[in-house]
Amino acid sequence: MGFFDLFRPKWKHSLAGVRAEAVRIITDQNLLAEIAKTDLSPYVRVAAVRRLIDQALLTRIVKNDTEAEVRIAALGKIADKAIIAEIARMDKAPEVRRAAIGEIAEKSLLTEIAKNDKSPDVRKAVIIKLTGQNNYMNAIGVLTDMTLLTEVARTDSAPEIRKAAVDILTDQKALADIASADQESKVRVAAIKRISDQASLANLFKTMEHFPERKAALEKLIDQSVLADIVEKEEDEDLRLIALSNLFDQTVLAGVVRMDASMDARLVALKNLSDQPVLAEVASTAKGKNLRLAAADKLIDKALAQSIRDEIAKMDADLRAHMPEAIETLTQELIQIGLSDGYLSMKPGGKFDRRCKNMRAREIGESLNDLGGFELMKAVHGKIEGMRGPARQLESCWGYIGSWCP
Secondary structure, eight states: OOGGGGGSOGGGOSSHHHHHHHHTTOOOHHHHHHHHHHOSOHHHHHHHHTTOOOHHHHHHHHHHOSOHHHHHHHHTTOOOHHHHHHHHHHOSOHHHHHHHHTTOOOHHHHHHHHHHOSOHHHHHHHHHHHHTOSSHHHHHHHOOOHHHHHHHHHHOSOHHHHHHHHTTOOOHHHHHHHHHHOSOHHHHHHHHHTOOOHHHHHHHHHHOOSHHHHHHHHHHOOOHHHHHHHHHHOOOHHHHHHHHHTOOOHHHHHHHHHHOSOHHHHHHHHHTOOOHHHHHHHHHHOSOHHHHHHHHHTOSOHHHHHHHHHHHHHHHHHHHHTHHHHHHHHHHHHHHHHHTTOSBOSSOBTTBOTTSBBHHHHHHHHHHHHHHHHHHHHHHHHHHTTSHHHHHHHHHHTTTSTTOOO
């Protein structure tokens, strides 16, 4: 406290706290107006503004004071809804615009601000008020304005909020744009799962770089020509299997079941195959016991199906009768494959399937699994463990045959 403070009224004291306390008991509107306009401390001006009743002066303060906290104090005293709307649209400080929103009930104005305000915090506050929810995530969950939802899904800084908006968005173009442009995989995948337009899904499958997005697009595809093209050209075997599971073109399925290099693909294609002559052919002549049995199970001709099961059972019995010799023959062949071609390749084609795995080595693995399951496969693999590189390759080559995990 300065010496001269002893001779001044308290509202002119050198300490802002003393001046503010003094203002709180002043009733003279002219004096309050002078303090609200001239005091150097925002703290004191706020105290003065809260006691003012002059609407014209309050309007000048809410538009012109340099401090946001003073403008907010004045805003709380303004009765003119047009002035409040102007402040909500135009004030330079987001916190002042947010305060103005609290005084607005007109839905159309709130919607306008939610769409146009540059501040994410202001837009969030408006959306919460529009929906009557107590937090932003809940507000997004019940928001029905598709334009607002689209804006949130495109621009919100939080991935979980963008995803929440995407989860209820229906605009197909907006969803496709988000699926292509969002920085977060989980948001892109969520957008893809909301898309029903087949052309958009096909384009996304073709252009996306990462597996989760391509998988999400593929799982929504039902266009049979697009799926057939994917089965023919796709290099990722897991994606081919998904395409096959959604494919019902009997000609394409028959071709896969008869000739595809991947036994997994042939088995998946068989599930949707209903062509009885093709099923009879596969059950009777195909390589692979499991494929033949699966085809037999789909035959309408039950007598033919049973005769095929009997034939396979006899072959199994004959094989088991000579099991040691059969296992040794398969083991020696497997060793020669490891020494010559290898169990894995850098690219598909020739002796290697689309997943770059040696097809004959996998056939041997499937035969061993039929004969003795995981334990027999493990025992044969043990004989190749001295071949360090090939042994590790074989673990991967045999992946997911029976209980074998790479």
